[in-house]
Amino acid sequence: MRTFTLSLLMATAFFHPVLQAQNAPVVPAPSEVLGFEPGQWHARHDQLEAYLRAAAAAAPDRTRFDIIGRTHEQRPLLQLILSSAANMQRLEQIREAHLAVSRGEKQPDPTLPAIVWLGYSIHGNEASGANASLRVVHQLLTSTDPAVKNLLDNSIILLQPSLNPDGNDRFATWVNMHQGTAPVADPQHREHVEPWPNGRPNHYWFDLNRDWLLLQHPESRARIAQFHRWRPQIVADFHEMGTNSTFFFQPGIPSRNSPFAPESTIKLTNQLAQFHAKALDEVNRLYFTEEAFDDFYVGKGSTYPDVHGSVGILFEQGSSRGHLQESLQSELSFSFAIDNQYRTSFSTLNGAVAHKQDLQQAQYQFAQKSKEQARLDPVRGYLLREAADQSRLAALLKLLKQHQIAAYALTEDFQINGKTFEAGHSYFVPVEQSQYNLLKAAFNTDTNFRDNTFYDVSAWTLPYAYNIDFAASRKAPSELAAEAWTEPAATAQTFNDGAYAYALPWADQQAPVQTARLLQAGFQLRVAPKAFSAMTAQGVQQFAAGTVLLPAGLQAEGWQQKLREFAQKQPLALSALTSGLTPQGQDLGSNQVKPLVLPEVLLVAGPGINSTEAGELWFAIERLAGVSPSMAEPARLKRLDLARYSHILLPDGNYNSWGDAEVAQLKGWLEQGGVLWAQKAAVSWLAEKNLLQAKLKKASELRALVTMTAPAYQDKEQLAGRQRIAGAIFQTDVDLSHPLTFGLPRQQLPVFKNDLLLMEPAEQPFVTVARYSDQAQLAGYADPALVNVFRNSATVLAHNVGEGRIVAMTDNPVFRGYFVGSGRLLVNSLYFGKLFDSGDDSGDGDE
Structure with missing residues (x-):
């Protein structure tokens, strides 16, 4: 009980505001909505949402609550925008003016507020950030201190309380179900030993902090859409690390920064570090910098912003991995961890406002320099081609578009180094576009670096990942489509009811998925193990090994109508064959043509x-x-x-x-x-x-x-x-x-x-x-x-x-x-x- 009493006293001590202030009664305290003080229990995502909704409802003139997407498990992805009432009234005007500056289209404007992103707990079991976000919101909306008012007057705050709701709830459920009357600090206690796969990843057990570039998951796609909608000047990325560690904030290891990040980002990171140090020095908290972490892989939350001229800042708090745990520093409480994240949230805001013009100038100069670098780059762009698998090519083009990288279809064949990029299934990605730095990073093929020791991966070349043939070109094709690639609308397919069989080429990435759906719908399918040619209404057509066949003679009654209905929901790239006798290769009734079954x-x-x-x-x-x-x-x-x-x-x-x-x-x-x-x-x-x-x-x-x-x-x-x-x-x-x-x-x-x-x-x-x-x-x-x-x-x-x-x-x-x-x-x-x-x-x- 003495340990529990001490923990409560620590929690009370650490919940004083960063800036001494009186709290107005309009916006409820987190405890009034949750039923407990943050730190006494781990808040579930629905509780985070309930508090943000309540705070936004109580202060509609200074907030905007948005659901920006949903997770795999259909939890809402939340964003709360906070600023002064005056700024909120002209929020869209501010956003557009800021984007114009950040893209180098207009000169910096000192009257514009700073745009600051506070993103918490992308790893679900690093929960101090998510829980700290509640205190941050409460302080911003209730404090009457002039310094807090100054923050709201001079910044637009984009607060995302939980970047991984599914992982957050997996972890919160585990630690809450093991908390007794008094917290148990024993590291061997079940509360501190999560079961496989633990709360760090998302629904599919992915590390979402490695997905900023790759965008495989809805959480990441929603996040990146908001990033490009706002182009924040600072992205604060709140994490946790091992229990025996103290607190880390960037700069990280100097030799391991991304070569695609500007020097201004490194300089500003160092300047902002002074604010974090001051906030922690005031309460004698231990911390360190320039160790352990890097900013090399551009798909992380603290690095992706850097290659856009923003300042990404990684914060790492020693984790209690529960409510209270022994550590080298003494007993580490969840409340203590929350408090450090809370304090550095405000040090980030204080630094952003103090360096508001520097941050704006850095983004503007980054955009200007990027244009100049692109103009002088001997590589004029990258050619992409894929003839047989349009789905895989479209997947890469869609990913580039989500990052606001444009690709243009070739309207005439183009030759380079003895290789022909054919019109119809080839694209050109010019380097002279606003995303020059990210584009160069996405297509990078370097094999040696300033520092060859890596915290994460050293390569992520997107065309290689998608197995798309590509080449850097020192000459831009002269014949290109006028408009950049956009995802085409699905087209309806007609079927020849008199077909002897249908053939589904296997080369397209969607062919296996279509095959699975046909098998699940009860169609009988075969696969040709060798290449062959077959008669169609348009004449003889060649088919590669692996082509999937849907023979008419094997299907149940009414199969054609069923196939038409099926194709309305899922377009199928089927070719109608008119005969089982093939000009070349195995006939369709050959024993070599094998039945396909749905894998179990x-x-x-x-x-x-x-x-x-x-x-x-x-x-x-x-x-x-x-x-x-x-x-x-x-x-x-x-x-x-x-x-x-x-x-x-x-x-x-x-x-x-x-x-x-x-x-x-x-x-x-x-x-x-x-x-x-x-x-x-x-x-x-x-x-x-x-x-x-x-x-x-x-x-x-x-x-x-x-x-x-x-x-x-x-x-x-x-x-x-x-x-x-x-x-x-x-x-x-x-x-x-x-x-x-x-x-x-x-x-x-x-x-x-x-x-x-x-x-x-x-x-x-x-x-x-x-x-x-x-x-x-x-x-x-x-x-x-x-x-x-x-x-x-x-x-x-x-x-x-x-x-x-x-x-x-x-x-x-x-x-x-x-x-x-x-x-x-x-x-x-x-x-x-x-x-x-x-x-x-x-x-x-x-x-």
Whole structure:
């Protein structure tokens, strides 16, 4: 009880306002809406929403409450805009005037208020930020202190209380359900040990703070839309770190800033740091700067703003991961963590107002300099082309458009370096546009940097991720569409009722999803394992291997009307075939043409498994294959009836809890015809258990290849950075005749690599599906010794196990959800996993 009393006293002490003031009674205190003081319990997202609604209703002249989107679990994404009544009356006028300055279209205007973004808790279990936002709102709307009034008079505050509502509620539910009469500070207490996958990620277990550039999730798309609507001068990004840490605010490690961020951002970050230091010095709080964190990857919340001339600031508070926990600093309470986030929220606002003109001038000069850099850049733009998969190309163009990067269709063929970019499916992205810096970052292919030690990834080249053929061009095509690409409207499709069969080409990214929906609707489908030609009403048409067939003779009565209704909801790229007799290749009734069935997928997901990669597999197969998997923890494998699953997916993880019984269970399932997909550490485990026939090299052997001459102790971190691949893009060469590669447009396939797993090519033929190319490194840093040893090693192996198949990949094919190009290997393993035979007994059937 003494500990609990002390905690309450600490909470009371820390809830005095930053600026001494009297509170007006109009706006309710957070406790009046929540029923408790922030810090005594963790607020759920609906409670955050209830308070913001109540505060906005009580102060409608100084606030605007918006729902800017919804999460996967349909929780609203909230934004509260706060300012003085006078500013709110001309909010749109201020926004437009500010945008004109930030884009370099008008000179800076000293009468404009600063635009400040306060974004809290993008990681759901870093909850002090979300809970602090309630105190920030209350103080801004109730204080009568002239200094607070000055903040509202001179700033527009965009406050987003929880950037990850789904994760927030997962965490809040866990810690609240374990709080007793008195908080328990024991780190081993259940409250402080979250279950897998914990509250950090979103619904699909993604890290949303890595999604600012990639925009795979609705939370990110809503956030970026607001960022570009306002172009804030400061983006404050509130996080938590380990319990034994104190408090961090940027600047981070000086040598690890993005090369695409202007010097003004670094200078202003240092100036604003003085305000954070002062706010924490006043109450003798411990903190540090210029350590541990960087601003290199442009897809993070503190870096994405930098490449727009804004100032992104990362705040990291030591986490109580509950209500009270022992730490090196003494007992760390949730209330204490909230208070630090509250104080630095106000130090951010104070710094923004004090440097209002500097921030505005920096954005204006950034825009002007960007225009000049673009004008002088020898690269005039980037050419993109993709003939067979318009959906994948459109997905990249849509992503660029969301970042306000324009692409223009070629209206005539254009040649560069002996390569032709054909009109009709090629686009040009000019560098001379307002998003010059982000554009250059998105297309960057550098392999060596000022500091080759990375907190996050070193490469993210968007065309590689989408497997879109691209080239930097020193000459702009003269024949381009007048208007930039916009997403085309869906077109209705007509069907020839007299068709013998319909053919669905597999190359388009939407083909697997369409196939899944047709199978779910009861249509009977077949797949052609070889290329063929067929008669259509327009004459002979060529079809590639992997084409999906819908034969009329196999369908149930009324299928044509059903197909027309189906196509109204989901456009289908179907070709009507008039005969089963083909001019070239297998006839449509051949035994080689195999039935397609909807995959029944088990995704192993739970303690011991890499939750991020499990989530990426879950997200990818739903979006790219149209299949929702069953999921089960590794510990439950022995109790599962595996016979109901056609496929099992093993993500990266630790499988050492599985013993002989599980090995025998998997082997029996494989021998009966199952298809097993494994990646990264799961590959090592399968090879160790002799289920996968592969030779691997240990990571320790590879690290030993990277050495330094007489290293000093200070070189330890640098050497460790060189001995790993933090995140780079490698080129692979694939066997285009293999069913696992059907639909890929070319032999070269970029993959994302952040692991030292190395598989040697198989000695037996027909097993090595893909290998790293001789010129393996495409983008991002990897030590030359590591690049050299990976050349021509295997990326994907696939072979028979009895009647079943096993597919092993050294890398994650769907890294962060946006590597959809290499994701085709995963998708094909679901639909075509039994279409290949690596043995010698692959006959055409009984004679």
